[in-house]
Amino acid sequence: MNLASGGRSRDLIVTAAASLVSLVLVAMPFGGLVKGIVLLPMVLVLPGYALVAAVSPPGTLSRGERAVHTVALSVSAAALGGLVWQFAFVLSREAWAVLLTSITLAGCAIAQRRRTRQTPIREQNRPRPPRASPGDSRLSRIELPTALTALIGVAAAIAAIVIAVDGLQEQRAESHFSALWVVPPKPNSDAVEVGILNHQGAAHEYRLEVKASGREIQDWQGRIDSHGRKRLLLGPGTVPPGARVVISLYRDGVLYRRTEMQTEIEA
Amino acid sequence: MSHRRKSEFGAAGLLAIVVGAGLLLVALGNNAAREEAGGAQILFWGGLVLIYAPIALRLLSPSSSRTECLTLAMLLGAGLYIVKVLYNPIGFIPHDEMATLRQTWELLETGHFFSANPVVQGYAGYPGLEAVTAALSKISDRSVFVTATIVIGVARVMLMLALFLFLERVSRSYRVAAIGVAVYACNPSFLYFDAQFGYESLALTVGAALLLASLRWTTVTVAERRVNRGGLIAAMAILAATLVTTHHLTTYALLAFLLVWALLIQIGRRGWPRPRIPPTVSMDPSAKPGYRWFDGPALPALFLAIGGALWLIFVAGDVTGSELASVFTDAFSSIANLITGQSGSKALFAAGNGQTNTAVARLLGVASIIPLLFVIPFGLRKTWLRAGSSAIWRALSLVALLYPVTLGLRLTQAGTETSQRASEFVFVGLAFVTGLLIVKLPRPRSAWRRAARPAAIAAIATIVFLGGFIVGEAPVTRQPGPYLVGAESRSVSPQALAAARFADDHLPARSRVLVDRVNATLLAALGHLDPVIGQVKGIHVSRVFFSKRYDRKDQEVISEDAIEYILVDRRFVETAPDSGFYYERDEPSGGKPISAESLRKFADLEGLDRIYDNGAIAIYDTAALRSKP
Numbered sequence: 001m002n003l004a005s006g007g008r009s010r011d012l013i014v015t016a017a018a019s020l021v022s023l024v025l026v027a028m029p030f031g032g033l034v035k036g037i038v039l040l041p042m043v044l045v046l047p048g049y050a051l052v053a054a055v056s057p058p059g060t061l062s063r064g065e066r067a068v069h070t071v072a073l074s075v076s077a078a079a080l081g082g083l084v085w086q087f088a089f090v091l092s093r094e095a096w097a098v099l100l101t102s103i104t105l106a107g108c109a110i111a112q113r114r115r116t117r118q119t120p121i122r123e124q125n126r127p128r129p130p131r132a133s134p135g136d137s138r139l140s141r142i143e144l145p146t147a148l149t150a151l152i153g154v155a156a157a158i159a160a161i162v163i164a165v166d167g168l169q170e171q172r173a174e175s176h177f178s179a180l181w182v183v184p185p186k187p188n189s190d191a192v193e194v195g196i197l198n199h200q201g202a203a204h205e206y207r208l209e210v211k212a213s214g215r216e217i218q219d220w221q222g223r224i225d226s227h228g229r230k231r232l233l234l235g236p237g238t239v240p241p242g243a244r245v246v247i248s249l250y251r252d253g254v255l256y257r258r259t260e261m262q263t264e265i266e267a
Numbered sequence: 268m269s270h271r272r273k274s275e276f277g278a279a280g281l282l283a284i285v286v287g288a289g290l291l292l293v294a295l296g297n298n299a300a301r302e303e304a305g306g307a308q309i310l311f312w313g314g315l316v317l318i319y320a321p322i323a324l325r326l327l328s329p330s331s332s333r334t335e336c337l338t339l340a341m342l343l344g345a346g347l348y349i350v351k352v353l354y355n356p357i358g359f360i361p362h363d364e365m366a367t368l369r370q371t372w373e374l375l376e377t378g379h380f381f382s383a384n385p386v387v388q389g390y391a392g393y394p395g396l397e398a399v400t401a402a403l404s405k406i407s408d409r410s411v412f413v414t415a416t417i418v419i420g421v422a423r424v425m426l427m428l429a430l431f432l433f434l435e436r437v438s439r440s441y442r443v444a445a446i447g448v449a450v451y452a453c454n455p456s457f458l459y460f461d462a463q464f465g466y467e468s469l470a471l472t473v474g475a476a477l478l479l480a481s482l483r484w485t486t487v488t489v490a491e492r493r494v495n496r497g498g499l500i501a502a503m504a505i506l507a508a509t510l511v512t513t514h515h516l517t518t519y520a521l522l523a524f525l526l527v528w529a530l531l532i533q534i535g536r537r538g539w540p541r542p543r544i545p546p547t548v549s550m551d552p553s554a555k556p557g558y559r560w561f562d563g564p565a566l567p568a569l570f571l572a573i574g575g576a577l578w579l580i581f582v583a584g585d586v587t588g589s590e591l592a593s594v595f596t597d598a599f600s601s602i603a604n605l606i607t608g609q610s611g612s613k614a615l616f617a618a619g620n621g622q623t624n625t626a627v628a629r630l631l632g633v634a635s636i637i638p639l640l641f642v643i644p645f646g647l648r649k650t651w652l653r654a655g656s657s658a659i660w661r662a663l664s665l666v667a668l669l670y671p672v673t674l675g676l677r678l679t680q681a682g683t684e685t686s687q688r689a690s691e692f693v694f695v696g697l698a699f700v701t702g703l704l705i706v707k708l709p710r711p712r713s714a715w716r717r718a719a720r721p722a723a724i725a726a727i728a729t730i731v732f733l734g735g736f737i738v739g740e741a742p743v744t745r746q747p748g749p750y751l752v753g754a755e756s757r758s759v760s761p762q763a764l765a766a767a768r769f770a771d772d773h774l775p776a777r778s779r780v781l782v783d784r785v786n787a788t789l790l791a792a793l794g795h796l797d798p799v800i801g802q803v804k805g806i807h808v809s810r811v812f813f814s815k816r817y818d819r820k821d822q823e824v825i826s827e828d829a830i831e832y833i834l835v836d837r838r839f840v841e842t843a844p845d846s847g848f849y850y851e852r853d854e855p856s857g858g859k860p861i862s863a864e865s866l867r868k869f870a871d872l873e874g875l876d877r878i879y880d881n882g883a884i885a886i887y888d889t890a891a892l893r894s895k896p
Contacts, residue, residue: 026406036407043403044421051505055498060491064337065479068429069502071421072476075469076509078402079395083380083512090378093405100402118494140275140334149280156287157349160294164353167298168747175750175761179881183773193773197765197881261876262891 009115012053012108019046019104026097047081047100048074050107057118077103176200180249180257190236190264194247198224207250210234212243212263239263277335278325279342286346289317294353300746311746312733318346319452319732324725326445327705329717336445337431343452344427348420351462354747358412360759364464365788366390371397371411372795375404376776381582385797386788389590392583395513396469415464422472423462429475434699436482437659443702450701453635453731454694455739461691470514471691474521477506481525481567482659485532492562500566507570511578515587518575520692525568527665531658532563545654547661594688597681604679628737635734636674638727639697643667646700649707660703666696677738687739743845753844758785762883766834769879770794770886774832781811781824782834783849786884790834800851803828809850815864817872825889833875833887835866 022042025035048070052061061069081099082091089095142150179197184190198204203225210218210232217238224230239245241263249257274280296310322343325331331339354360359368366386373382380394390397396418403414427448435444451457461468480503487499510518535547536558561569579587603609624632643664650656650664673689676682705724711717736745743754751757767789770780776795780787787798799808803824811821811833824830839849840863847858869875869885874892877885 022406031408036409039407040403040417042406043399044418052502055495055502055505057495057498060495062432064428064432065483068425068432068472068476068479071425072473072506072509073502075395075399075422075473075513076505078399079509079512080505082398082402083394086379091374091401091405092378095378096402096405100406114498142276143274146274146276146280150283153280153283153285153287156284157290157346160287160290160349160353161356163291163294164297164356167294167301168355168357170298171301171747172761172764177762177765177882179765179769179879181769181773181879183878187775195773197769199761199765199881257880257882259877259880261878261888 009112012112015046015049016105016108019101023097023101042100043078044074045070047077047103050104053111054107173201178251180247180259182245182247182259182261185233188264190241192234192239192245192263194232196224196230196249198226198228202226205252209248211246212239275332275334276338277331279335279338282321282339283342285321286318286342289314290349292317293350297353297747300748303749316729320725320729323449323728324721326449327721327724333441336441340427340431340448341424344423347452347458348423348462351459352416359464360756361463362755362788365792367396367464368411368792371400374401386791388586392586393466393512393514395509396466419464419468422469426472426475429479433479433482434702438703440706442706446702446705447698449728451694451698453735454690455735456687456691458736459740466514467517470510470517473506473510473513474517477510477521477567480506481564485563503567504570507567507574511574516688518571522568522571524662524666525564528659528662529563529565529568531661535658544651547657594684598676598685601679601681624737624742631730631734632737635731638731639670642701642704643670645704649703663696663699666693667700669693670697751845752839752842753846753849755846762881763789765881766879766884766886767793770796778831779829780832780834781808781830783836786834786836799828799830807854809854812850813855813861813865817868826893830889833889835869835885836883837866838883840866
């Protein structure tokens with residue numbers, strides 16, 4: 001434990017400050033990867049660290065044990081805190097941020113109070129933590145060669161993930177098909193949405209023929225790029241109520257798919 | 268004379284590169300498997316060996332420092348976790364991950380826990396994992412997939428750290444801990460099942476943290492107990508409550524272990540049994556004056572028991588019963604039938620519809636079991652018949668003794684799942700006794716034997732690791748590959764994903780849909796529809812797919828069960844399902860391909876609108892059909 005001026009613990013000050021800064025960051029209107037990474041500890045580290053500090057006097061836990069309990073009690077903060085919160089309120093983004101910050105600050109406050117109270121006791125009769133080995137209590141210094149080789153290992157792992165992503169995307173791209181659908185754009189809508197998805201791996205010519213109760217009401221022809229979509233919205237004026245709408249899709253001049261739906265009958 | 272100080276991290280940095288190289292091989296092997304190219308298996312298995320074997324060698328070596336072993340334990344956990352990520356690095360595909368994804372979506376959508384889960388009912392009652400994931404996803408503004416990958420990855424590394432610290436404290440030897448984590452990684456669920464986005468993956472870490480806290484509570488000094496009694500109790504209570512809300516089986520397994528441990532402490536206090544069994548040593552608080560039952564593991568056990576009971580009564584009784592009852596009932600009845608001769612055993616190393624392992628894989632599977640069976644009697648002897656043992660040593664050796672029992676369960680199809688689910692707990696005991704025995708082996712006299720022994724044991728450990736993976740994972744799902752019918756992860760195709768995305772974009776959320784097992788998970792998790800399984804008025808809903816002509820009973824299913832959509836996967840007529848069923852276990856397929864006629868009947872059925880078609884998959888709207896009498 002490092003004590004700042006006035007007997008406050010530096011680690012608790014840093015934890016509380018990080019939590020408040022995270023709360024402000026959550027409220028900021030911008031997003032992005034960096035912000036996402038910076039906010040990770042707000043959920044996975046800070047609440048747990050504060051709770052560990054609240055339940056364990058300094059020096060009683062080894063660093064390894066503290067790390068395990070930090071993560072596990074962070075899970076507790078989200079799981080149990082969320083459980084209690086959702087009985088009364090909705091768990092929105094702001095709610096999660098406020099909840100976890102509150103738990104962190106409360107943990108820090110309890111820890112600070114306990115540390116202040118226990119200082120005289122500790123000086124008189126400091127409990128000795130049960131140490132598994134002499135190396136348990138201190139941080140080992142990472143030498144440059146070890147750090148460099150570890151970095152190379154991380155780079156190789158990232159390369160492996162990139163290779164795996166490429167392989168998976170290539171495999172998926174090899175499945176060639178086109179999808180056709182017909183649905184009301186909204187529930188109970190009188191309009192009809194017709195859609196095409198081109199997953200053929202290349203641009204193709206399509207022709208769409210829409211018939212309502214046997215009468216052609218739309219004929220669209222065009223090119224759709226690879227992985228492109230085409231949506232046609234047929235309004236209530238175009239599609240008669242209670243009609244059977246049949247959609248035929250021609251790809252490169254050949255009948256390829258057919259879908260159908262019954263439109264709502266006018267009330 | 269001056270010499271350079273040896274790094275405390277030893278070979279850890281170098282082994283990080285080796286693990287990276289192993290991951291590259293696995294990625295290349297998986298890509299080759301996707302294209303059915305040669306060398307896929309060699310690359311994949313070679314990668315696994317490259318990740319596991321060198322780390323195991325260093326963990327087994329007496330020359331490794333504690334820092335090196337601790338670092339390697341976490342490196343092993345992280346490396347093997349990435350192997351799972353490499354299977355499908357851009358999204359979830361396994362059944363349980365999809366079920367958790369659906370549960371997390373419900374929390375993100377509604378802002379409340381306990382929404383019903385249409386894929387795995389039990390998930391609705393255990394919101395721990397989706398709470399953390401949803402919180403992280405909301406706050407960091409990242410997708411559920413990204414945040415879940417981070418949460419499970421962190422949990423995995425912490426599990427290895429916690430296990431190391433627990434074994435170290437129990438044995439008072441970091442070497443036992445190092446060997447223990449190497450053995451634990453061999454459990455059949457470790458590589459894929461417990462690395463997936465599922466509640467058990469997180470619960471194991473919370474359980475390990477509670478185990479560590481319980482050990483501290485039990486063995487803590489009088490001075491610390493006096494100063495920090497409230498803190499220790501609060502930590503155990505919070506962790507117990509978290510575990511109870513995260514996963515049922517981990518809660519029950521840990522409760523059982525803590526009770527056995529507490530019981531053995533009490534037995535030790537009373538000096539029973541004698542004379543063959545020596546008393547336990549003073550690591551147990553029972554030897555200290557003024558010991559009360561709640562100064563030991565009985566207190567955290569009480570927290571788990573009370574929390575678990577309350578949770579079952581007020582929150583999750585229904586969903587837990589429906590999920591676990593069938594698993595255990597099927598396992599016990601199948602074993603009973605096997606014993607009474609009413610049914611035969613299943614073919615070992617065969618899964619589902621005749622899919623089987625190669626001779627080499629079978630050999631590895633069998634070879635992986637033998638060393639573990641071998642260590643158990645020696646471990647029991649060491650912990651029960653030798654002086655210097657403690658109650659927790661004896662409790663852990665009893666856990667190891669369950670291993671042969673779980674192997675027996677594998678003789679039946681239904682028991683295999685129970686055996687699989689038990690492995691992550693049973694292997695904690697095996698890890699401990701194996702570590703204890705290896706560390707206590709007499710030191711060889713010759714230098715080359717001293718060097719050769721860790722290598723030989725590491726080679727055996729590697730066989731156990733590979734064999735464990737073979738035992739735990741069906742042949743078709745070990746690596747990705749081309750589309751297969753009814754083969755879990757291998758059945759997730761671009762057409763199925765496109766249909767699920769269509770459902771998400773265009774169909775009302777939580778609509779009831781009749782669909783096969785694999786597409787059901789996609790429609791539930793990505794399309795947010797509610798797949799329907801089971802029976803209605805005693806009729807299996809899957810009957811609608813198998814009947815040659817649409818009849819009155821089919822109509823009854825559609826009307827009575829309020830089915831709003833039907834998804835038909837036309838590829839099913841090509842081949843029988845790999846898992847043995849398309850829709851549900853007791854469907855009338857008999858493991859044979861469904862007839863084209865059965866699926867074709869939907870195309871011309873009056874009142875059924877084909878609203879989506881991508882060639883392989885069609886979705887029908889039953890609105891007009893449902894209203895028929």
